[in-house]
Amino acid sequence: xxxxxxxxxxxxxxxxxxxxxxxxxxxxxxxxxxxxxxxxxxxxxxxxxxxxxxxxxxxxxxxxxxxxxxxxxxxxxxxxxxxxxxxxxxxxxxxxxxxxxxxxxxxxxxxxxxxxxxxxxxxxxxxxxxxxxxxxxxxxxxxxxxxxxxxxxxxxxxxxxxxxxxxxxxxxxxxxxxxxxxxxxxxxxxxxxxxxxxxxxxxxxxxxxxxxxxxxxxxxxxxxxxxxxxxxxxxxxxxxxxxxxxxxxxxxxxxxxxxxxxxxxxxxxxxxxxxxxxxxxxxxxxxxxxxxxxxxxxxxxxxxxxxxxxxxxxxxxxxxxxxxxxxxxxxxxxxxxxxxxxxxxxxxxxxxxxxxxxxxxxxxxxxxxxxxxxxxxxxxxxxxxxxxxxxxxxxxxxxxxxxxxxxxxxxxxxxxxxxxxxxxxxxxxxxxxxxxxxxxxxxxxxxxxxxxxxxxxxxxxxxxxxxxxxxxxxxx
Amino acid sequence: xxxxxxxxxxxxxxxxxxxxxxxxxxxxxxxxxxxxxxxxxxxxxxxxxxxxxxxxxxxxxxxxxxxxxxxxxxxxxxxxxxxxxxxxxxxxxxxxxxxxxxxxxxxxxxxxxxxxxxxxxxxxxxxxxxxxxxxxxxxxxxxxxxxxxxxxxxxxxxxxxxxxxxxxxxxxxxxxxxxxxxxxxxxxxxxxxxxxxxxxxxxxxxxxxxxxxxxxxxxxxxxxxxxxxxxxxxxxxxxxxxxxxxxxxxxxxxxxxxxxxxxxxxxxxxxxxxxxxxxxxxxxxxxxxxxxxxxxxxxxxxxxxxxxxxxxxxxxxxxxxxxxxxxxxxxxxxxxxxxxxxxxxxxxxxxxxxxxxxxxxxxxxxxxxxxxxxxxxxxxxxxxxxxxxxxxxxxxxxxxxxxxxxxxxxxxxxxxxxxxxxxxxxxxxxxxxxxxxxxxxxxxxxxxxxxxxxxxxxxxxxxxxxxxxxxxxxxx
Numbered sequence: 001x002x003x004x005x006x007x008x009x010x011x012x013x014x015x016x017x018x019x020x021x022x023x024x025x026x027x028x029x030x031x032x033x034x035x036x037x038x039x040x041x042x043x044x045x046x047x048x049x050x051x052x053x054x055x056x057x058x059x060x061x062x063x064x065x066x067x068x069x070x071x072x073x074x075x076x077x078x079x080x081x082x083x084x085x086x087x088x089x090x091x092x093x094x095x096x097x098x099x100x101x102x103x104x105x106x107x108x109x110x111x112x113x114x115x116x117x118x119x120x121x122x123x124x125x126x127x128x129x130x131x132x133x134x135x136x137x138x139x140x141x142x143x144x145x146x147x148x149x150x151x152x153x154x155x156x157x158x159x160x161x162x163x164x165x166x167x168x169x170x171x172x173x174x175x176x177x178x179x180x181x182x183x184x185x186x187x188x189x190x191x192x193x194x195x196x197x198x199x200x201x202x203x204x205x206x207x208x209x210x211x212x213x214x215x216x217x218x219x220x221x222x223x224x225x226x227x228x229x230x231x232x233x234x235x236x237x238x239x240x241x242x243x244x245x246x247x248x249x250x251x252x253x254x255x256x257x258x259x260x261x262x263x264x265x266x267x268x269x270x271x272x273x274x275x276x277x278x279x280x281x282x283x284x285x286x287x288x289x290x291x292x293x294x295x296x297x298x299x300x301x302x303x304x305x306x307x308x309x310x311x312x313x314x315x316x317x318x319x320x321x322x323x324x325x326x327x328x329x330x331x332x333x334x335x336x337x338x339x340x341x342x343x344x345x346x347x348x349x350x351x352x353x354x355x356x357x358x359x360x361x362x363x364x365x366x367x368x369x370x371x372x373x374x375x376x377x378x379x380x381x382x383x384x385x386x387x388x389x390x391x392x393x394x395x396x397x398x399x400x401x402x403x404x405x406x407x408x409x410x411x412x413x414x415x416x417x418x419x420x421x422x423x424x425x426x427x428x429x430x431x432x433x434x435x436x437x438x439x440x441x442x443x444x445x446x447x448x449x450x451x452x453x454x455x456x457x458x459x460x461x462x463x464x465x466x467x468x469x470x471x472x473x474x475x476x
Numbered sequence: 477x478x479x480x481x482x483x484x485x486x487x488x489x490x491x492x493x494x495x496x497x498x499x500x501x502x503x504x505x506x507x508x509x510x511x512x513x514x515x516x517x518x519x520x521x522x523x524x525x526x527x528x529x530x531x532x533x534x535x536x537x538x539x540x541x542x543x544x545x546x547x548x549x550x551x552x553x554x555x556x557x558x559x560x561x562x563x564x565x566x567x568x569x570x571x572x573x574x575x576x577x578x579x580x581x582x583x584x585x586x587x588x589x590x591x592x593x594x595x596x597x598x599x600x601x602x603x604x605x606x607x608x609x610x611x612x613x614x615x616x617x618x619x620x621x622x623x624x625x626x627x628x629x630x631x632x633x634x635x636x637x638x639x640x641x642x643x644x645x646x647x648x649x650x651x652x653x654x655x656x657x658x659x660x661x662x663x664x665x666x667x668x669x670x671x672x673x674x675x676x677x678x679x680x681x682x683x684x685x686x687x688x689x690x691x692x693x694x695x696x697x698x699x700x701x702x703x704x705x706x707x708x709x710x711x712x713x714x715x716x717x718x719x720x721x722x723x724x725x726x727x728x729x730x731x732x733x734x735x736x737x738x739x740x741x742x743x744x745x746x747x748x749x750x751x752x753x754x755x756x757x758x759x760x761x762x763x764x765x766x767x768x769x770x771x772x773x774x775x776x777x778x779x780x781x782x783x784x785x786x787x788x789x790x791x792x793x794x795x796x797x798x799x800x801x802x803x804x805x806x807x808x809x810x811x812x813x814x815x816x817x818x819x820x821x822x823x824x825x826x827x828x829x830x831x832x833x834x835x836x837x838x839x840x841x842x843x844x845x846x847x848x849x850x851x852x853x854x855x856x857x858x859x860x861x862x863x864x865x866x867x868x869x870x871x872x873x874x875x876x877x878x879x880x881x882x883x884x885x886x887x888x889x890x891x892x893x894x895x896x897x898x899x900x901x902x903x904x905x906x907x908x909x910x911x912x913x914x915x916x917x918x919x920x921x922x923x924x925x926x927x928x929x930x931x932x933x934x935x936x937x938x939x940x941x942x943x944x945x946x947x948x949x950x951x952x
Contacts (some may be wrong), residue, residue, distance in 0.1 A: 024789055028731060032734060035732065092786075092924070103782065106738050110746075114760075117746050123761060251500065256732075258508060262515065263515050266519060266589050288599075316500075448494075
């Protein structure tokens with residue numbers, strides 16, 4: 001008897017022995033969510049297309065599914081960030097509830113596939129809505145559990161006098177999306193198109209509401225800060241996202257995209273021993289030469305994804321806070337990055353000089369262009385608010401400002417250039433594209449030299465007329 | 477002219493503006509390497525087997541390839557950890573060199589597939605060896621670059637008087653494996669089996685050498701610490717691994733394994749609209765019922781992987797330092813975890829009550845058993861050296877010791893139990909297995925209660941004879 005009591009007391013006295021830092025749980029969740037967001041590109045990339053068929057027709061639906069999945073999964077991810085900004089420490093029970101939540105999130109892409117394959121059947125949308133409702137209920141349970149053990153909560157809420165108010169506010173925010181989805185599910189029985197509209201609203205709601213608020217504040221000169229003073233620790237959807245989790249999520253997407261093609265290569269491009277014997281006189285080298293374009297596509301895709309990661313990494317080294325707009329632009333950039341395996345799959349699938357080959361290469365250029373352009377847009381968005389979002393040394397005119405701009409400009413410029421060259425010299429589209437792929441890593445290695453040379457030339461050029469050139473304030 | 481000079485001076489004066497923390501680069505590398513290590517289970521899992529064929533014959537080679545890839549990739553990963561324990565800060569050039577290194581590491585699984593498909597052809601082994609040699613050369617380049625810019629190095633080396641000695645020592649360690657592989661490549665021309673033996677030596681060399689050293693120190697009573705005093709910051713292969721990177725790598729493996737099955741489901745289990753119309757009278761629900769076992773397999777596999785992650789997470793919360801032996805046991809555990817998608821793929825592939833179904837379920841039990849057992853072994857290995865490796869409150873007899881042990885014991889016990897029950901009640905193997913899957917998450921939720929109840933029963937049972945029960949010192 002006495003042992004039991006001391007055991008319990010020891011446990012209670014030591015504070016909360018079962019309380020844990022949530023860091024690794026969040027990293028694992030980020031990894032899971034980023035994989036799931038990117039995965040729906042596989043059914044698109046694996047679509048078999050005959051050379052005499054048109055590319056666009058076959059791919060449009062599947063690409064739409066991919067983009068919808070990507071966006072809705074990032075919405076779930078943003079909700080997850082917000083939830084664990086309130087609950088900063090976890091225990092075993094919360095870890096298990098979070099895993100249950102993750103399991104349902106990873107099931108969402110499948111419900112989207114069903115919706116796309118059977119748009120007139122309501123089963124897909126019902127499955128989706130019930131998943132979202134259950135996820136919402138689990139998250140509400142997590143919040144209730146957290147408030148019943150206040151040592152798990154954010155310090156600010158823990159110290160507040162009015163925890164019940166916070167609890168109700170947070171529950172309201174969390175249950176808003178599931179409530180939307182519940183109604184979407186009900187409307188599916190009555191008039192299915194309406195429920196699709198409701199789902200689209202769910203995805204873009206936070207951004208629309210922020211945009212409207214921004215317009216409102218610009219029109220009436222009201223500061224955005226003057227929200228309810230109770231909500232100083234504001235659990236409202238316009239909070240900036242945690243920079244660490246944006247990085248972890250992006251890393252996951254870049255990593256899975258970089259490796260998607262080697263998955264295919266390991267499975268499909270090991271020749272059959274029988275075939276090697278019969279068709280190639282047992283010469284393995286001859287047999288592998290058939291797969292040459294696949295290897296080139298792999299190395300090209302890995303290099304492109306790796307370098308886009310590198311640019312993203314350089315950019316976020318300079319970022320101190322990620323605003324909502326930057327998060328949205330990052331999501332768009334990542335959605336295009338996720339399209340790269342598709343692009344590279346396409347580039348090696350068609351016979352040389354066919355119309356489809358040219359089209360595939362141009363699609364690749366467009367995807368790379370937008371992936372790079374949205375990265376550049378993150379930078380521009382950060383510059384608009386540079387005191388809050390950037391380290392001082394990269395402020396406009398700062399020491400590394402030009403160099404960062406050059407890094408961000410490489411991919412959009414190269415992609416645009418390659419696109420126009422392939423339009424003009426359509427016969428040489430494949431060699432031009434491969435040349436660009438090999439040239440870009442070299443450009444990055446020599447970028448510092450190239451930028452300095454370009455600046456020197458610019459200065460020499462503008463010296464007589466502009467004594468105070470835009471980069472003269474590099475000393476500050 | 478003057479702008480140029482001030483620009484350069486500003487850059488130099490501010491220390492090293494291009495120097496960056498290596499944290500995110502390492503996290504990204506961990507994600508890439510863990511995906512690549514796990515990926516070779518896909519060709520195994522996707523092997524199509526007829527019901528009248530034997531499972532083992534078809535899978536043995538492919539499983540061997542998977543295990544070899546997993547082990548060799550973890551060797552490359554351990555070398556990567558060691559390298560970036562020397563080079564603690566990076567700049568753009570190092571980031572790009574590291575990406576080139578990663579590209580070659582992700583190509584290794586393909587060379588293994590070639591070796592397995594054409595064991596008598598030396599092309600596979602030559603490709604593998606040249607990849608390893610090039611990786612080694614890039615890593616040597618990274619070391620040389622680091623030593624040419626000492627501010628990038630580990631503080632201890634930076635402060636040392638004898639950097640050249642360190643440089644040569646580290647280069648020697650780094651180039652050892654590539655040298656081995658170079659000779660393996662040369663021997664492949666003369667006598668191929670010898671080169672396979674050399675490769676096996678490469679994988680197990682660090683462990684063999686540590687084991688021999690341990691035997692030596694036990695036999696002659698010499699302390700292991702008395703290595704060269706120059707190497708106080710010892711870049712020798714027996715250094716413990718960085719705990720953060722072991723966690724990041726494990727997270728990557730668990731995340732990709734948990735999501736591998738949903739990839740397959742999204743691609744293969746969306747029924748064809750035509751087929752639904754013809755075979756199922758346009759009833760999507762009927763069509764999806766065909767895939768019932770797949771969904772069950774998905775949720776079962778996700779729950780198992782998620783809970784094994786949960787156990788791993790709980791275990792590493794208590795660990796302060798990961799020794800080499802713990803790292804090896806963790807690798808073995810992860811290799812079995814990587815086998816789970818195969819196991820679950822198998823469980824739903826065969827008709828009910830067939831011999832293959834029973835065998836598949838038993839293979840699943842064995843895989844889960846070993847994955848859990850090696851986790852338990854990490855814990856036992858940590859206990860042997862508990863002052864260095866564990867937080868004080870989980871030392872033997874400590875406050876959370878029993879609870880941790882119970883967490884680690886759940887999966888081995890359940891797997892073993894299920895295995896024996898399926899042996900006896902082979903007709904009910906599938907229901908028993910699914911029941912176990914549903915029961916385990918509940919067991920984890922209620923584990924604290926169960927452990928307390930069990931302890932209370934044990935104490936009541938042993939009270940008269942053992943006044944000082946093994947758990948009486950929970951107060952300390």
